[in-house]
Amino acid sequence: MSDRGDRIEPFPARRRGTVDYMRTAGRRSNVHGLLEVDVTEARQRIEAIEAATGESLSVTAFLVFCLSRALEAYPRINAYRDWRGRLHVFDAVDVNVLVETTVRGERLGVPHVVRRTNERSVRSIHDDIRAAQSSSDPTELSPVAELAFRLPGFVRRLLWRLPQWFPERWKAMAGTVAVTSVGMFGGGGGWVISPTNYTLQLTVGGISEKPRVVDGGVTNRELLDLTVTVDHDVVDGAEATRFVGRLRELVEAAYGLDVPGE
Template identity: 30%
Template sequence: MFFLIFWYFDIIKLHSTMSKYRIQQFPDSRLATMDICEIGKQKHHVTGLIELDVSESRKKIAEYNKVHQEQISFSAWLLAVIAQTLQKHDRASSYLIGKNKQIIFEDINISILVEKEINGSKVPIPLLLEKAQELSIEAISKLIQDAKLKPLTDKDIVLHRKRQKSERLYYKLPGFLRRLFWRYLLNTPKLAFQKMGNVSFTSLGMMGDVKGWFIPISIHPVCFGVSSTVKQPVVYNDQIIIREILKMSILMDHDVMDGAPMARFIAELSKNIERGLNLYG
């Protein structure tokens, strides 16, 4: 009895000394992010953490932008390199179908995140780059820029279209039913490819000026997490000099690709990025 009385007065004291706070509602699209994270934790992703010397590539992009009215971005160039390299290693972007089969798509459809402001809050919204292996760096840059400038409200879930009735219903469902939708999507690879592509790319580490790696959670077969480019000493042409180094994490689904092919893909991708594939100057 005395214990309950003391406990009651402790609670009163706690509330009387509690600091001020505010409750803020976040956009409904945040629920989908939570569901994707929950499903993504169950994927058999192997994570690679790599460092890439992008000094020459960034220099060529800067030189290009000096003489061209249509600017290209570093992220757009990375996306173009990833798409073209993945086309040669298409098993990396394939989906598991059944117990011992995989469906390999000819096209590389990349889902990227574009940060938008909704009701005063910055929210990452997905944008799908279809047939990215066929898009030029200029075309990808324009698509990203247009998506950033397009007005967006909390009535939108995906850029360029309004919510459908099924999407409004989705947000009203309890969590376990919402996650059943994502499991169904992954078990229907053709639909998954159509709706969200077969590759995920996030450069949120760039926005936060991250000095190391960050490891995203994804439901895609392959996912790229790009951090900031930092200057650090490296051995270059047998000399220790300061170079611009990009830190990138790569998540690859071990269910559809073995370790050796993964290593060959990462090796070729690293080579293409460091030599500035498709850049001139």
């Protein structure tokens, strides 16, 4: 016997893709690093840029920019390992970002690939992401795709093995690295640990204010929680640690956020 408010709803076809992705990604050799990164200077500069130009910049665009510049020093992380054990290293950094947009009247986070971010400015990346957010559905499914989501699960999950079978095709479809901004859906600090089908994923958590020693004195700083996930089959621990150090250095220096007139 059920309550009057109970109901049975159809499971969305799009969510089946998420289920398949998570099951496949969970089998990879993912290693997660939990970071606290000081973004006080970066957020101050973003506010100063908005005051000077009247145009805002997103923290996500800034992080994508820093991630891309860090990969310039460690290009072997911007790669996939194929089924033959070969490493496909890509020159272009194509970042798959999670953007919040309206899909059939509902606010959802959907993927969007920002191409060649290692050759673009923070502003260019920001404008690309905003254009995707303003789209009614940047990942609208074709009738063929809708039909594909209704195939048996073991058949659908073959798609997520593209990085191992055809790395170049996966890059064209889904990019080379991923940034997912979970923190945009809630306030406060906190980390998120998620499996991923990418060699490198940056999961953006929340921002909290905490005391920190700066120049010999204690002051409150804005700290961003980041989770860096790498595929240990492709990236060893030493290289991953050096990459994370470079990423932290760029973010805390507010690299790429030049205030007009300064």
